[in-house]
Amino acid sequence: MSNAPVEFFFDFNSPYGYIAAHKISALAAKHGRTVDWKPFLLGAVFKVTGAQPLPHVPMKGDYAHHDFARSARFHEVTYNPPESFPFSPVAASRAVYWAKADGKAAEMTLALYNAALGAGQDIAAPDAVVAIAAKAGFDADAVAAGIQDPAIKEQLKTVTDEAISREIFGSPFMVVDGEAFWGADRLDMVERWLETGGW
Amino acid sequence: MSNAPVEFFFDFNSPYGYIAAHKISALAAKHGRTVDWKPFLLGAVFKVTGAQPLPHVPMKGDYAHHDFARSARFHEVTYNPPESFPFSPVAASRAVYWAKADGKAAEMTLALYNAALGAGQDIAAPDAVVAIAAKAGFDADAVAAGIQDPAIKEQLKTVTDEAISREIFGSPFMVVDGEAFWGADRLDMVERWLETGGW
Structure with missing residues (x-):
């Protein structure tokens, strides 16, 4: 069996992505896997x-x-989704790529998702993202700089292009050893695939 | 708790409808319910x-x-789906309404679905539907007449109109005491709803 991370493609506007984001870490860990958090811009797809x-x-x-x-x-x-919906997920997605360098992508994803879809907050603006990240224990200045870092911006663009080329057409999209599953309602199949390697 | 039948809307072209058709009777029976089989023309929707x-x-x-x-x-x-896909589900759907009068809608649905999506047969033509029904134990002449019966034709039209007016936009659509669930991947929720009456 592979130990490759479970790829987790999601858009911050996606309620089903939000639900799956709360489940995927434990599911992966149960089978000795980590999660590769890959926010992308579903609007571009x-x-x-x-x-x-x-x-x-x-x-x-x-x-x-x-x-x-x-x-x-x-x-x-x-x-509890925000009133203005869909919103721009750009700043939030960049914050995740910034946190990913320190292995904190899960924490950043959940902090932002919980603020937006759990507490109805507007997370479109970089300032809002920085404030939420700071409340979750991240360094505000570092997050603010990270969101503006050209290399971070490029990562979001690259993964969005990757989503298009790999036909990742929705959110969430979970890929286990190359096998793609679309939707929070495929978590049971993701689990079975992790258990058995396929059927 | 209600004893109302579980409404099961489906189109014969729908692989997810086919899967759910194999599960819904046992699921309903487990909770003291029957199934109201409602084939409709998804193409019209x-x-x-x-x-x-x-x-x-x-x-x-x-x-x-x-x-x-x-x-x-x-x-x-x-x-094992047929080569020509999607096909006209009109004759097959009418056969189900004909069988429904004798409480045999489940048997007719599964015989036709298994032929089409399980054995790759073309079930578009009335003759094909009659042959499959006969093999499943139905009277061939009676089925052939039933498919042409204006009252049966009207039933298919009525349920298709009902699907449109009730915003039944996909297949399968399962309705439990007015609560609608779209997709074979909602069978787990249908089961929970039958168990608990909602959450």
Whole structure:
């Protein structure tokens, strides 16, 4: 069996990504794996596929909002999305890549996701991201500088391009040893794949 | 707790509907419920929503085909779709409404679904539907007449209109006491809802 990290592609606007973000670390650890946190810009992918956010799709909007909240309760994750939705995930995503260099991508992801989708905060602005990160124990000045670092900006662009080229068309997308799973509702299959190596 | 049947909306082209069709009777029975089998024409709904079959959506095609087969194996359902896909589900759907009058909708649904998505047979033509139904123990002449019965034709039209008005935008759609669940990957939630009445 491989020990490769579980790749976890997500967009900060994605409620299902938020739910899965709360589950994936424990799931991976149970099977001796780590998680490679890969925030990306789903909006850029949607430009290629022509897809729209679920709440904007005819007939699916009401169902989607209902299912977001119901799925969060099912998985026992607090869900309280912000009013302005979708929001720009750029600053938050960059903060994750900055934290990743210190092995703190999980902590940064959850702090920001919890603020946005758990507490309804607006995390679009860099200042908001810095304040949330500081509250979670990160150094505010270092985060603020990190978000503006050209190398960090490039990482987000690179992973978004990678998502497009690998046909990662939604959030969350979890990849286990090259096997791709789309959606929080595939966590049971991710678990089985980690257990068995496939079926 | 209600004893109302679990409504099971599906289109014969839907691999996830096929998987769920194999699970829903036992799931409902476990909680003292029956299943109200409601085949409908998803193509007519897609005309309203502008949606396309998953395999036709940019980037999603390869994933969808892979996930259909993987999901079927996960749920231990034999999956072998026909070459011409999607096909007209009209005759097959009418046959189910015909069988429903005798309480045999489950048997007819599974016979036709297994032929189409389990054995790769073309079930678009009424003759094919009649032959499969006959092999499953139904009276061939009666099925052939039933498929042409104006009242049966009307039932399919009515349920398809009902699907549109109730925003049943995909397959399978399972409704438990008014609570709607989309997708074979919601069977776990359907089960929890049947157990608890909601959460």
